[in-house]
Amino acid sequence: MTSRLYVNGRLTAEGFGIDEAGERLRTAPDAVVWVDLDAPGAADLATLADEFGLHPLAVEDAVQEHERPKLDHYRNHLFLNVYAVTFDDADGTPRKTEISAFITPRALITVRKTPFDLKTLTQRWDEEGRPAGAGVDFLVYGLLDLVVDGQYRTAQRIDEAMDTVEDRMLGDGPAPRDVRRRGFVLRRALATLRRAVAPMPDVVRDVAKELAGDDHLRPYYRDVEDHARHAVDLIEHSRGRITELLDDDLAEQSNELNVVTRKLAAWAAIIAVPTALTGYFGQNVPYPGFGKWWGFLLSCALMLAAASGLYTFLKRRGWL
Template structure:
């Protein structure tokens, strides 16, 4: 467990025993942050008793895989959000869940699996220490700002890879298997990102409405603007990936049609000498049978008809 105590906007102490949190909260000048990491039910129940947390909120914290949301209870609320990390080598997206209990003077973070990078949030708080005087709103803003910035980094990286995917579609000799794998993986990553980004609009709106310090309103509004931009960007990229996939299938169909036209054209040309030699190969008398001029006549017919078909198909762009 990690703890921090802020008194009137100044960091006063760190790593105090979690069992003493309720004692510190009796001092109305203190604001407390408690990070539980990935707690068991017993440890979370202890903190719930200390802070008077609702049993449904505690149940949501124990049971991960919640959707991004804000549940409001008497005296506190419970917030769920997900940060995201994009892997450049596999084009896959990893999300990290964060649960936050928010009271008037305390913020308790729960990180199932401890994948969420809480150290980056702490650095963000330290870099914006001038806002610490805003108490709980300052702590919540740092958490949400980190989450939304991670979404922004992911969607920006996805945009770059999708631009490369566009270039691959119109390459002279596209690598179909690699392009298909990349397109499907990017689309799956976008779907995952969309699931964690779109509900964040309601989350930030609720937090903005609950903010008690007017000085923090512009900062929460800035986070909300970023959420809207990421959501719109994600939707546009999702549509773009679908368009690229449809374009790829259309190009494949066109290439197949061109190949079929060429094969059919050459088959028609080859059919001419086959038909003529087959006719002259009959074991019965015919004009020119057993005569040199019959051979030369059939050869001339093959050349003329075959050449005529070739020129006609070439003019129609079938060959």
């Protein structure tokens, strides 16, 4: 558990327990509190629900995994669910951290199902040059700004990873198997990322309508919404790009297959003509060693050598 208390925009206390959070708010009328829980148990959430009047359905959504990005309205608080995203270059898979948040007039309570670097979030809150004050609306802005920036960076890294795939796919002939597999992995990564990012512009806009009452915070929320829309546009562009690359490679494979089929048909025709003639006239010419014991071995060796040579030739050409 991580906790912080802000009074008039200044950090005055941190590291206190759940039971102290409500008491500190009651003793400091101008204070707001942030409480973060990493994979909390039912007892921890029950204590928070009693202390801050959290709705049971919102508590249930915070415990369950794979909730969609959304903003739900309850009588005395809001429930926000978003996904922080990073990208692993090694296997081309986005890593998602589901973050649920209870937003009350004087408290922000975040719940995480998996580990997440909170230092970046607290540094963003503590930066100078931010809007005056540190109310809950500012804390939520910092959270959304961090999440959306991470989503946009992940979309950029996937788009950059496609440059290498594109360069190798645009070479002569079909792309190697490992390049095609990399392309399919990136397309799957984009589909995974899209599910987390696509709803974010609407979520940010809804949060701004509820919280950005002061004029000085509205431009900041609009900036986050704009970044979220850029992330969605980049993902859609990248999806179209990788799909076109894979389709072009499939067409190139079809062209290559047509060339191979034409060559095989030509060789078959060349061999079929003398075979048809000799079969029609029933020719039976004695071969070297005809009637000898070693002649049979010689004929078998010739057939095996011819078949092996043809197999080697076709294998090197990539036809087998």
